[in-house]
Amino acid sequence: MFRKVTTSFVAAAALTAASNGAMAAETINVGLCVSWPGYAMLEIAQQKGLAEGYEINSVIFDDPLGGHAALAAGQIDIYECTGDYTPLAIERGTGVVNVALANPSYGVDHIILAPGVTAENIEGQSIGAPQAYIGQLQMGVWLDSIHVPFDSVEWVNLLADEAVGPMLSGDLAAAYLYEPWITKVLDNLPGATSAADTGEDWMLKTGIFTDVIYMNGDFVANRRAAALDMLKARFEAVGWWNANTEEGNQLMSDFLRWPLADVESVIGTNGKYLQGGIYMYDFNESAQLCGAMEGEPPFGIGNGSIEKVITTINEYWVRIGLMTEVQDASKGVDCSLMEELVEAGYSQSLAAH
Template sequence: MSDFYFPRKIPYITTLLCASAIMLPGVSEAQEAETINIGLNVSWPGFSFLEVARQTGIADDYELNLTIYEDPLGGHAALAAGQIDIYLSTAEYTPFAIERGTDTVLVSHLNISYGVDKVMIADDMKAEELKGQKVGAPQAYIGEILMGMWLDREGLSPDDVEWVNLNADEAVGPVMSGDLAAAYMYEPWVTRVLDNLETAEIAATTAEPYYLDTGIFMDAMYMNKTFISKQRQAAMDMIRARFDALQYWHDNTEEVNQLFSDYLQWSVADIESVVGTNGKYLEDGLYMLDFDETARICGALDGEPPHGIEHGSIVKSVERTNEWWVKLGLMDEVHDAKKGVDCSLIADLVDDGYRQSMSAR
């Protein structure tokens, strides 16, 4: 596999909070909100529900401090260092966290890539014609696995192509100019290319059972282990707040899609191209897991998860991901997947009686 170059990094700006509480006249301890530092790996509506919680008062007992990284690996580094407490990202990083022994853990799946992640080809060509050509995908990220699985399905190995480390938005120009033969993309960038390049085609999508049934292609919530151990109630409350915000979106979809638009500086149409308008899913977009579905994937609640995903399969999906990283040459061995997962927070919420089940309106 060719060497990758790392994507641009947006500096992480930390908010410094005074550790010692200075009590002013008329201000009581009960009025002071605990600050929770939260990272989003890229600008993405699926990662932005805690911003909904912040703006709507769902998490009023806490001060939510959100940072968008536009750098998935940089965000994971910040979480491992304790600069943030929670990180909203995709689930495929977990094997690397296990291998490196970082102070981070996967605590919950959030939604399923229901076709929103795709492999685009710039021109209709046979698979063997891709040999020696450049393909774009972000290193150690969901796009590299999707590209790798597609190449494998087409009978090609990772060494048959030249890899270029680009995220979806960065790959648009090179695909349009012909510098890339294929690239990983998601909306709204897929539509940008299809609308402007007549020869472009979609070669693979996560809506296909071949990819969907693996349980690999998910958005997820990670937490710092020290945060969990020292502030366990806050950790549970953040999961609850995230799913309460999901319920608020379900009940007020148009309002929240506008909130996403304002927060992410996307058009409402682009937001809807990812999350839809029915409060649950969009074909070729995201399928939002309600809490009960997530708890079933964790094995903490009876019943079957949707879309062919197995009950209690969160650990198995990490193992499958690890196997693909080995196949793609980014890891040397398969580790104990249980070390990267902590479903105890979800289980505690189930024991507390928290439930949530929602359907498309």
């Protein structure tokens, strides 16, 4: 699908340049690891003209690991996804870097239990969670909190939409789900319950359940001006959405092919957050998490905590058995783009309306 979209765009761009006698815009290839409102900001930047001189080509993968492979190979330049892959990228030497924390889950991610399943009887049963993704991380954190050994359950590698059927048919004791899949299960499976969600204070404070902005390392090194412009454009789009939330949500609905109500059930209608959904960091909050700007970011995570967040994720991957050792988190982070924008005087602080 990516090749077809890119080929079509390149052909169209060439025809436009030829007919207008103008220089073609610089193409930036952006990946969304799944169809998700929080990942759509660069598409808004493209549609609202917030990235002048660039043509942003957005591709939805609905395959987080496949998207990471495309980013490492240079097929895409920027990738919006969850931050839990960062330690794996370091271990595998992909050259991919995490340039900013974009938005934490603010209660949209849940662990849902089948009827009759409790912390006391879940051992030995099958649980659904996508491998090397936020779902497996949250499931591991929850199992840890109820003192259930990670190897005492059978892990089944399923994305949230893939887990709905097995939950309804009784093949899974528990699953990682987010909206709209939570509602579909709870409404159609009497007795199913939510055991934990990422809006709980103790989960928020870890900072580990967060979406991030990844960039290909060569893109940052060799097309640095474009990398800076794209990072700024992404936050400019957040600002535009804050001021034009109703229109912005409709743009996301059209782009993602989601019902508008489903978009609003994730990202809200106040231009900043939805409790039970996600919380959109503004530029200043994200810069604080990088340690590029003074001040305290939300939820008690701490200024300059981005590497600590990645290390905590890495420690869980080792315990779950996905990795064998804790990597140097600094090798997977590049906050220099944020620092350069701060030094240039860029600032953005947004409030809910």
